[in-house]
Amino acid sequence: MTDDSPPRPDAVRVGGPACPTCGGPVTPRHRPFCSRRCADVDLHRWLGEVYRVPTNEPEMPVGLEDE
Template identity: 75%
Template sequence: MVQEEDAGKGGDAGRGDSKARKCPICGKPATPRHRPFCSARCADVDLHRWLGGVYAIPAEDSDEAPPLAGEPRK
């Protein structure tokens, strides 16, 4: 009987996810197959944004170039 009770949980038992997560692209409920997205389309949209440079981590440019391997530091 224990197997029947656990059968519909999809392997998420014990995670504590009481709410369904939403797709970060369109806001629809995420599906287990494309998690955290709702579909392959939304996953592809996200990948395109990463590859196109829409998502970027800001960085500061330094005035000096880093030393090359084998060069002493100043």
């Protein structure tokens, strides 16, 4: 994601960590993200179950969920 805006004074220098959401420079205030918006996007992905931790557990047979 390219951006023509001037660099923020609180942004980490070039070559430093990148925001996992947009790839922009990380800011100390929102670390490991670059902004509150990217942190909220990541949270929304977790809450929407976009990210999942794989398991080896078999699925529950139909009809046994209530036990």
